[in-house]
Amino acid sequence: MTCDEVRDLTGAYVLGSTTENEKRQIENHVAGCDLHAEIASLAAVTLGLAAAAPEVPEIGPRSGLGARISAAVRADEAASDPASAVAPVSRPVWSRPRWSWASSGARFVPLSVAAALAVAVGALIIWNVTLQLNEPGEELVHFFKEADGDWVRVEATLGEPNARVSLGGFDPLPPDRDYQLWAVRDDSAISLGVFDPDEDGKWSGDIDFPLERGDLIAITEEAEGGSSAPTTDPLLSTRL
Amino acid sequence: MATIAPPLQAGGTATQVPKRISREEADGLAARLRGRDPGAVEDLYAMIGRRAFGLAYRVLGDGSAAEDAVQEAFLDLWRLAPAVDRSRGRVDSLLMTLVHRRSIDALRARERRTPITGVMPDEVLDHNAVELFERVADALTHERVVECMESLPADQKITIELAYFGGLTHTEIAEQTGAPLGTVKSRLRLGLLRLRADFGIEETS
Ligand SMILES: [Zn+2]
Numbered sequence: 001m002t003c004d005e006v007r008d009l010t011g012a013y014v015l016g017s018t019t020e021n022e023k024r025q026i027e028n029h030v031a032g033c034d035l036h037a038e039i040a041s042l043a044a045v046t047l048g049l050a051a052a053a054p055e056v057p058e059i060g061p062r063s064g065l066g067a068r069i070s071a072a073v074r075a076d077e078a079a080s081d082p083a084s085a086v087a088p089v090s091r092p093v094w095s096r097p098r099w100s101w102a103s104s105g106a107r108f109v110p111l112s113v114a115a116a117l118a119v120a121v122g123a124l125i126i127w128n129v130t131l132q133l134n135e136p137g138e139e140l141v142h143f144f145k146e147a148d149g150d151w152v153r154v155e156a157t158l159g160e161p162n163a164r165v166s167l168g169g170f171d172p173l174p175p176d177r178d179y180q181l182w183a184v185r186d187d188s189a190i191s192l193g194v195f196d197p198d199e200d201g202k203w204s205g206d207i208d209f210p211l212e213r214g215d216l217i218a219i220t221e222e223a224e225g226g227s228s229a230p231t232t233d234p235l236l237s238t239r240l
Numbered sequence: 241m242a243t244i245a246p247p248l249q250a251g252g253t254a255t256q257v258p259k260r261i262s263r264e265e266a267d268g269l270a271a272r273l274r275g276r277d278p279g280a281v282e283d284l285y286a287m288i289g290r291r292a293f294g295l296a297y298r299v300l301g302d303g304s305a306a307e308d309a310v311q312e313a314f315l316d317l318w319r320l321a322p323a324v325d326r327s328r329g330r331v332d333s334l335l336m337t338l339v340h341r342r343s344i345d346a347l348r349a350r351e352r353r354t355p356i357t358g359v360m361p362d363e364v365l366d367h368n369a370v371e372l373f374e375r376v377a378d379a380l381t382h383e384r385v386v387e388c389m390e391s392l393p394a395d396q397k398i399t400i401e402l403a404y405f406g407g408l409t410h411t412e413i414a415e416q417t418g419a420p421l422g423t424v425k426s427r428l429r430l431g432l433l434r435l436r437a438d439f440g441i442e443e444t445s
Contacts, residue, residue, distance in 0.1 A: 009429075015400070015403040021351040065311065
């Protein structure tokens with residue numbers, strides 16, 4: 001690789017996004033090249049990226065995880081040093097039940113304003129990307145941002161009842177009003193719930209509704225606690 | 241007020257932002273780890289377990305898998321313990337790096353994509369990178385990092401997110417965004433260079 005070829009790849013390299021072959025070539029090259037300084041500094045940047053994940057995720061680990069880790073560490077210690085082990089060194093079998101996704105009992109309701117929702121604010125799109133991984137259980141990452149800065153990001157395995165929704169750009173509402181998130185399919189809208197953005201105007205959480213390609217995601221402002229069908233024009237809508 | 245998805249299992253007080261670990265606390269934990277005190281792992285978990293889970297969950301989007309990744313990362317830390325010293329950076333940063341690595345490994349295994357051995361290049365644990373990071377780490381709060389990410393051009397931000405949180409290679413990002421490979425490479429590099437400036441990280445040799 002030439003210096004220019006290596007320089008093009010420094011970002012991908014520190015993010016672990018190169019091929020193994022490129023990785024080896026880069027490492028051989030920078031042993032004798034000033035680009036190692038750029039790589040070290042960009043690697044330092046990636047160490048900061050972990051902080052982009054929420055410090056207080058809206059769901060946390062189950063309360064037993066600390067005990068599980070403690071037991072695993074102590075078992076590892078015993079296994080690696082049998083002489084000091086006072087307990088049997090065989091590893092405990094940890095119980096790992098799946099997370100339960102409680103059904104919300106949500107139902108589609110007829111929606112007279114579905115058509116209005118579907119055409120709203122299309123002109124305001126500044127960019128919109130849908131990524132599709134062609135793997136079993138099609139995964140979808142959909143990002144949509146409007147000119148006024150409101151945005152929504154949906155990550156879902158299509159047809160499966162869990163999707164991750166993140167939102168931003170939403171101003172605080174008075175206590176008697178809530179934002180409500182909808183999925184619109186055919187001529188029906190289903191409430192995915194109401195949300196309260198944080199002081200930065202953001203919210204993220206999980207919804208237990210099986211989204212499909214073609215569903216319209218919309219956000220309206222409603223009375224506190226939400227409505228059974230949208231009563232206001234959407235502040236944002238985007239089709240998956 | 242109702243929320244869209246109730247917390248599945250609250251592992252702590254949801255509204256309380258965890259206190260950041262001080263340098264002295266981090267050094268103290270590292271010393272105890274070198275002395276093979278399992279209590280140090282437990283104390284570290286109590287301090288940043290929830291944050292570690294948040295990172296794993298951000299990558300994996302699955303609570304059980306995220307818990308497994310966090311557990312494996314703590315075990316990795318425990319096995320690295322004799323070598324945990326200042327040259328590897330603060331113990332909390334190191335743990336988060338291990339959580340990220342374990343999470344990406346699990347993600348790629350789950351999606352049956354090409355595994356990448358040592359997802360993060362060894363350079364990440366290199367002295368130079370760690371030292372450069374340590375100089376600015378205290379200022380890099382969650383809010384600050386998010387602010388810097390949000391200020392990136394959107395295409396750079398999402399490309400970096402796909403690489404860092406999605407574990408995608410440049411080729412996979414190109415396939416999935418429809419952007420030419422060369423564009424993906426330059427978005428990754430230019431985005432990180434801009435973050436480097438925003439984070440206040442110097443390039444020194
Ligand atoms: Zn060179």
